[in-house]
Amino acid sequence: MAASKKPRLRVRDVALCRLLSVVFVTLCGVLLLIFLLASNSTSNDGTHDLENVDAYHHDLRFGKSNNLPQQNELSLRLEKLNGLPPRNLDLYPTLGKDHIVIVLYVHNRPQYLKVVVKSLSRVVGISETLLVVSHDGYFEEMNKIIGGIRFCQVKQIYAPYSPHLFSDSFPGVSADDCKDKDDAGEKHCKGNPDQYGNHRSPKIVSLKHHWWWMMNMIWDGLRETRDHSGHILFIEEDHFIFPNAYRNLQILTSLKPKKCPDCYAANLAPSDVNSKGEGWASLIAERMGNVGYSFNRTIWRKIHNKAREFCFFDDYNWDITMWATVYPSFGSPVYTLRGPRTSAVHFGRCGLHQGQGEKKACIDNGMVNINVEEEDTVSNIASDWQVHIYKNQPGYKAGFKGWGGWGDDRDRHLCLSFANMYLSTGTASPLCGKLHV
Numbered sequence: 001m002a003a004s005k006k007p008r009l010r011v012r013d014v015a016l017c018r019l020l021s022v023v024f025v026t027l028c029g030v031l032l033l034i035f036l037l038a039s040n041s042t043s044n045d046g047t048h049d050l051e052n053v054d055a056y057h058h059d060l061r062f063g064k065s066n067n068l069p070q071q072n073e074l075s076l077r078l079e080k081l082n083g084l085p086p087r088n089l090d091l092y093p094t095l096g097k098d099h100i101v102i103v104l105y106v107h108n109r110p111q112y113l114k115v116v117v118k119s120l121s122r123v124v125g126i127s128e129t130l131l132v133v134s135h136d137g138y139f140e141e142m143n144k145i146i147g148g149i150r151f152c153q154v155k156q157i158y159a160p161y162s163p164h165l166f167s168d169s170f171p172g173v174s175a176d177d178c179k180d181k182d183d184a185g186e187k188h189c190k191g192n193p194d195q196y197g198n199h200r201s202p203k204i205v206s207l208k209h210h211w212w213w214m215m216n217m218i219w220d221g222l223r224e225t226r227d228h229s230g231h232i233l234f235i236e237e238d239h240f241i242f243p244n245a246y247r248n249l250q251i252l253t254s255l256k257p258k259k260c261p262d263c264y265a266a267n268l269a270p271s272d273v274n275s276k277g278e279g280w281a282s283l284i285a286e287r288m289g290n291v292g293y294s295f296n297r298t299i300w301r302k303i304h305n306k307a308r309e310f311c312f313f314d315d316y317n318w319d320i321t322m323w324a325t326v327y328p329s330f331g332s333p334v335y336t337l338r339g340p341r342t343s344a345v346h347f348g349r350c351g352l353h354q355g356q357g358e359k360k361a362c363i364d365n366g367m368v369n370i371n372v373e374e375e376d377t378v379s380n381i382a383s384d385w386q387v388h389i390y391k392n393q394p395g396y397k398a399g400f401k402g403w404g405g406w407g408d409d410r411d412r413h414l415c416l417s418f419a420n421m422y423l424s425t426g427t428a429s430p431l432c433g434k435l436h437v
């Protein structure tokens, strides 16, 4: 009896199996359909197309494989906004040939931002290019100022892992985080102190995180800029830009290969932020400054290759990190080319650095005491000038240990994850990169 039962059971098994697989396949189909409809409907707020949503889901997938922190609702919502097309496409449907993209990175100083935006509105040639505004945190007043821009294409992006977006978890503060000079073993709290014994402060680390996220996003992630072949100019929310800045920069970048092949970048302002330039009839090559710097993809690749150095250096300042670790690791002095008269001014900080005896431009009741003279309204760089090179300038150099504030392993690894968001080292990366397009 047992022998005759067996085949019957097998037949039943096979039938059951077939039925199950039909049910399974159908179920998968239905689920896929539901998923597609769902992602379609969440994107139908008028501006998102399916391509955006695909890119968005692709980024999410990347995020998971990179151990990026768990996102909250705000973080996810802002990341989705990053997929929106630029504003003002109706007014400026095309970009100038060989345009230089301008990236403005901001936090939350609306009274400063208004001044910067006003200065940009007077820049000759600005309508030929794309302005990308990268936000650290979400602030209505900042949005309103950017939303009012009509003088060029504008693309807003938000750093989705900004500490400012997380109120009770990393990259913000968590309840069990160590504070100040806590002893982690004694207090049973989380965190690694920096070289001076201090634990992380989310407000302090946010700027370096933002800068690094933004660089990776702009060069390798953002659809509007990841294929850009020329220079990209970077400015901050307290940089006043002169009307001749864009035309001067176009001249500098075109002269650079011949006049200063060793220059990594072109700058709008001297590296000494208190200087307005020498006023000579010559170009200047000097150490990289942090006001109005621009460089191309070749230089970005060199910087990106030093992600580890950047992310593990115990200094919360992105610029000092670059000067003390990344640039020295290139093996030759990192010069930038600029004109003899500045086209950008760092303002702000009234009262913060009192007693320096400097007559620095600063802001008071929304008014800035920056003098734009006739000379600053038209390009003032001649292509037949020689280059004056400043050698051995003072400043941060290799060997400097850093000001601290960047000792927590979580910050260091978040930083590394940003470097891997769009370029993973696995064999699948080139394909994924293409799929992303």
Ligand SMILES: *[C@@H]1O[C@H](CO)[C@@H](O)[C@H](O)[C@H]1NC(C)=O
Residues within 6 Å of the ligand: 229, 256, 257, 261, 262, 263, 264, 265, 296, 297, 298, 299
């Ligand atoms: C970018 O700039 C560097 C340094 O000036 C130069 O050597 C390189 O050829 C440039 N790359 C491109 C793609 O233009």
